[in-house]
Amino acid sequence: MEEIQSLMQGFGVALTLKNVALMFTGIILGVIIGVLPGLGGANGVAILLPLTFSMSQVPGGTTSAIILLSCIYWGALFGGAITSILFNIPGEPWSVATTFDGYPMAQQGRAGEALTAAFTSSFVGALVAVIVITFLSPLVASFALEFGPPEFFSVYLLTFCAFVGMSKEPPFKTLAMMMLGFALAAVGTDPVTGTLRLTFGSTHLLTGFDFLIAVIGLFGIGEILLTLEEGLAFKGASAKLNVKVVLETWKELPKYWLTSIRSSVVGCFMGIVPGGATPASFMSYGVARRFSKDGDKFGTGKVEGVVAPETAAHAAGTAALLPMLTLGVPGSPTAAVLLGGLLIWGLQPGPLLFVEQKDFVWGLIASMYLGNIVGLIVVLTCVPLFAAILRVPFSVIAPIIMVICAIGAYTVHNSMFDVWMMLVFGVLGYVFKKLQYPLAPLVLAIVLGDRAESSFRQSMLVSQGDMTVFFSNALVGSLTGLALFLLAWPLISLAIARLRQS
Amino acid sequence: MAGSGEGKAAFGVRTAEMFTAAGFFAIGAIVIFDSLRLGIGWQEDGPKAGYFPFYIGVIICFSSLVNLVAALAAARKKNPAFVEVGQLRLVLSVLVPTAVYVGLIGWTGIYVASALFVALFMRWLGKYVWWKVAAVSIGNSVVFFVIFEVWFKIPLPKGPLEALLRLN
Numbered sequence: 085m086e087e088i089q090s091l092m093q094g095f096g097v098a099l100t101l102k103n104v105a106l107m108f109t110g111i112i113l114g115v116i117i118g119v120l121p122g123l124g125g126a127n128g129v130a131i132l133l134p135l136t137f138s139m140s141q142v143p144g145g146t147t148s149a150i151i152l153l154s155c156i157y158w159g160a161l162f163g164g165a166i167t168s169i170l171f172n173i174p175g176e177p178w179s180v181a182t183t184f185d186g187y188p189m190a191q192q193g194r195a196g197e198a199l200t201a202a203f204t205s206s207f208v209g210a211l212v213a214v215i216v217i218t219f220l221s222p223l224v225a226s227f228a229l230e231f232g233p234p235e236f237f238s239v240y241l242l243t244f245c246a247f248v249g250m251s252k253e254p255p256f257k258t259l260a261m262m263m264l265g266f267a268l269a270a271v272g273t274d275p276v277t278g279t280l281r282l283t284f285g286s287t288h289l290l291t292g293f294d295f296l297i298a299v300i301g302l303f304g305i306g307e308i309l310l311t312l313e314e315g316l317a318f319k320g321a322s323a324k325l326n327v328k329v330v331l332e333t334w335k336e337l338p339k340y341w342l343t344s345i346r347s348s349v350v351g352c353f354m355g356i357v358p359g360g361a362t363p364a365s366f367m368s369y370g371v372a373r374r375f376s377k378d379g380d381k382f383g384t385g386k387v388e389g390v391v392a393p394e395t396a397a398h399a400a401g402t403a404a405l406l407p408m409l410t411l412g413v414p415g416s417p418t419a420a421v422l423l424g425g426l427l428i429w430g431l432q433p434g435p436l437l438f439v440e441q442k443d444f445v446w447g448l449i450a451s452m453y454l455g456n457i458v459g460l461i462v463v464l465t466c467v468p469l470f471a472a473i474l475r476v477p478f479s480v481i482a483p484i485i486m487v488i489c490a491i492g493a494y495t496v497h498n499s500m501f502d503v504w505m506m507l508v509f510g511v512l513g514y515v516f517k518k519l520q521y522p523l524a525p526l527v528l529a530i531v532l533g534d535r536a537e538s539s540f541r542q543s544m545l546v547s548q549g550d551m552t553v554f555f556s557n558a559l560v561g562s563l564t565g566l567a568l569f570l571l572a573w574p575l576i577s578l579a580i581a582r583l584r585q586s
Numbered sequence: 587m588a589g590s591g592e593g594k595a596a597f598g599v600r601t602a603e604m605f606t607a608a609g610f611f612a613i614g615a616i617v618i619f620d621s622l623r624l625g626i627g628w629q630e631d632g633p634k635a636g637y638f639p640f641y642i643g644v645i646i647c648f649s650s651l652v653n654l655v656a657a658l659a660a661a662r663k664k665n666p667a668f669v670e671v672g673q674l675r676l677v678l679s680v681l682v683p684t685a686v687y688v689g690l691i692g693w694t695g696i697y698v699a700s701a702l703f704v705a706l707f708m709r710w711l712g713k714y715v716w717w718k719v720a721a722v723s724i725g726n727s728v729v730f731f732v733i734f735e736v737w738f739k740i741p742l743p744k745g746p747l748e749a750l751l752r753l754n
Contacts, residue, residue, distance in 0.1 A: 135738050254656070260610050260649040263642050267617045270639045279635040282620050305684075312680055313673040479712030480704075484726055486684055487700040491730065494696070495740055503688050511681070518668060519599070519606055537638045545632045 087219055094446030097147055098454055106152045107451065111459045112466075114159015119167055119470050121478075122308035122485045125160035125401075125418040126527070129153050130299045131492030133425050140429040147447040153425055154405070154448065155455045157418050158210065161361075161401045162463045165202040165394055166470055170195060173474075178361035178397040181369040185382060185389025192385055196329035199467055201387050202394045204337055205344060207460045209395035212348040213355065213402035214452045217409075221438070221449075224410040228435035233542035234553050236411075238563035240536040241554075242570070243413050246357050247525040249570030252366075254520065261516070262525040268293045269533020276541055288501045295530040296496045299421060301506040302523050304489040306513020308482055325467050333387075340391050343372050347392045351399025355415050356407055361400040368396030402452065409445060410435060413532065417524050420531045595667030602668040603657035607650045614646030679711070695745030697727040 097103075117128035136149035164179035169186035182202060189198035231239075248258050271282040272292030283289040347368040354364035372392035373379040382389045404415030405422070412434035414420040426433045431441060438445055463470075473481075493506035516523060529536075547553035555561040569576075621636030621643060628634065669677070683706055690699040705723035708714045714722075734740045735753070744753070 134740065138738065254653070256649040256652040256656070260646060260653060263646045263649065264610065264613065266642045267613060267639065267646065270617070270642065274635040276632070277635050279624060281624060281635055281639060282617065284620075309677050309681065312676050313669070477712055479707050479714075480722060482680065483704040483707040486680075486687070487696075487703065487726070487730070490688065490691070490700075491696065491734070491742060494691075494742060495734075498741075500688075500692055500743070503691065507685060507688055514677070515602065515606060519603055521606070540638060541633050544637075549628065549633075 087222055090222075090442065090446045091218055091450060093443070094448075094450030095454075097144070097443050097447035098151065098450040103148055103151050103447075103451065104454070104458075106148055107155045107455050107458045108462065110152045110155025111159040111162075111455065111462045114156035114161075114459075115163035115166070115463060115466075115470055116159075116473060117156065118160035118163020119473050120481065120485060121173070121311040122304050122482070123488070124164075124303055124307070125157050126416075126421055127300045127303040127489070127492070128160055129156055129418055129421045129425075130296045131304075131488060132156060133296065133421065133428070134492070134495035136425065137428070144443070146426075146429045146431060147444050149429060150422070150425065150444070150448050151451045151455070153422055154451065155458070157401070157422070158452075158455050158459045159462075160418075161210075161398050162203060162206055162459050163470065164397075165206065166199065166463070166467060167474060169198045169202060169390070170471055171474060178365045178401065179393070180362070181365040181393035181397075182390055184369065184393075185384070185386050188383070188385035189387075189390070194385065196325045197333050197387065198385075198390050199325060200330045200333040200464070201337060201390045203460055203463050204334065205347075205391040205395040206398040207456055208344055209348050209351050209398035209400075210402045210452070210456045213352050213399040214449065214456070216352050216403060217406050217452070218449055221406050221410045224406070225435040225438040228411055229439075231435070233539040233546065234556065234560045235563070237536065237539040237543050238554055238560050238567065239411055239413055240532055240539065242357075242563050242567040243407075243532070244525065244529070244536075245567040245571040247522070247528075249573035250354075250357070250363060251522050251525075252363065253522045255574040257519075257521045258525055261521050261523070262529045265526040265529025266533045266536070268298070269295075269530050270537070275534050275538055288499075291497075293505070293530060294496055294502065295527060296421065296424060297493050297502045297505050298509050298530055299417065299527055300489050300493050301509025302513035302516070302527070303417070304485070304492075305507065305510025306517060306523075308485060309510065309514040310517055311478075312482070325464060330464060336387065337391070340388050343376070343388055343392050344395050346371055346375070347395035348399045351396035352403040354396070355400035355403025357415075361397040361404070361416060364400035365393035365397040369393045402456075405452075408433060409437060409448075412535070414528065417527045420528050424531060594671050596669050596671045596674040597667075598665040599668045600657055600660060600665045603660075604654060607654035607657060610650035610653070611647055614643045614650060617643030617646065619643075683707070691743055693745060695748055696742045697731055698745055698747050700730065701727040 113132070114125070114128065117123040118125070132153065136152065140146045140149045161178070164174060165182055165186070167173045168179040168182040169190050172183050172187040174180040174183055186198045186202060189195065244262055247262060248255050251258050267282070269292065271289055272280070273290070274281050280290070350368045350371060351364045354367065355361065369389065369392050372388055373382040376382065376388055378386070401416060401418070404419040406415070408414040408419040408423050412423065414423045423433050431437065431444065489506060490503050493503045494500065496502055513523065543553050554564045617639050621640035624636030625634035626636045626640040683703065687699055687703040690702070701723040704726055705719050708719045708722060734742050
């Protein structure tokens, strides 16, 4: 029970007045970000990341910084449910499935019930995922300490192949986006030989593309442009939450324990394997509908239809931090931004983190428990306030969000070129989203590109160009094999469907 | 913004798909071209700098061709609108001022440009009265100034107004 001891130590780190205050700040900022169109977990954290530069300089400051940023993430996860239920606008992609039953409930005047169910199941999902992280991550980390370059490359390969195999977008679009990410990551100085690549004489491109700029543009500006198409007005149900409704809903919720467990399992799995929160919520909704007694009534305002996607989305969003911390492979775009933060603060994510930065890791894990409790309290008490933000007219909120994005892009490197790049990525994000090109693999490839390439080339060096190094032992062989299986999955499932038809 | 032809497609999904696939192919070709320049083979101390990106470029070109073929194959069926004329007008009415705004930052600094940008939006799209426009747009820039320059000590681009007020 070494984990319990480490965790208690972590609570000691996280439970200072300053850190608890940061948790509240982070959660409130996060919910606001989750509620606003155009700002979400990934770009919200990206924009606020430069603000933590000075914070991380003092001793113990990196822990405070990660607590602030991760709490923004939890807040954004909670916030997505508010807009889905009250306004039928998913504030975040992972809360799309919540609109199916949440919005009908709100229309029937059961908004309070739906919100309580959503927040509570979010909390349950997150809690399960944090418990998984607490006990599984030290194991994974100690296991990964033995990894060499081929093992790491096969983990990266598995991550990227999982995207092709699991995403609901066309596989070749996923592949194209991923490779575009690798190409963008390759721009600038070659990490191994120091040669300049793909810069074509431009001084702006010497340092390459920063993924933070891409995230702010793709998710921020792109999202605003998409929202604009829908028109400028939001119409929503009113939000009232009183103690009576909350308690009554809580009495009802234990009935759905089986749905909660199933959704948590789906969520944790999809978070660790980088499927992400969005497919997890859809998958969990589908599973719940199939197994529920009154599955055909789903979509008309069933509490169970809110519980399932919310539990899974939160479990996946939280579990995405497990591979980020233990292997340095983020499971979601927001986890990728947090990983970028770690690198900027001078921490090397990966198995060594658990050995060299015990306080940081366990402080973060402890803050996940506390942050989600804080989150549940904040959202249950402040819903009307957050819903009011959405009633601010779009013609006021849209330019302010644009300004925030511009400032965020500028502060990454103090460069105007980055602000222009943000705009370009914004237009691209708009086009990509409309054409079903997935954004997450692009972002992850920009983040991991350099390291994936280094581990590949180091493996090649060791084996003198022999590809069989990726099958040289049981571990690396099974990782590579699983990766190739996932890569081929779209073809396999197509073949199965054909066979069934005939 | 009423007018005839609002719901008409500005251009179809198929056109957009083809242009995007072609764009991907062009990027892939650029990557392959530069990788060939750097060398895609081996030198004495390992793979050359173009070794890894070369294959990336090849996969981009290949998958963009698949996407292009998929778009062309969908042609015989119906071709829904990628963006309608009315929608495109709305999107451009935000995108163009934003581009002007980014250009303006270099001249006037970020605070003045932001105030003008917010004011333009509120007046033009929101039709607010002037005092509300002034209060929100100037207030917004002041809040950001306090947060970034005073609180977090992160300098943002400043222009002649800040110089005049000795806020640099």
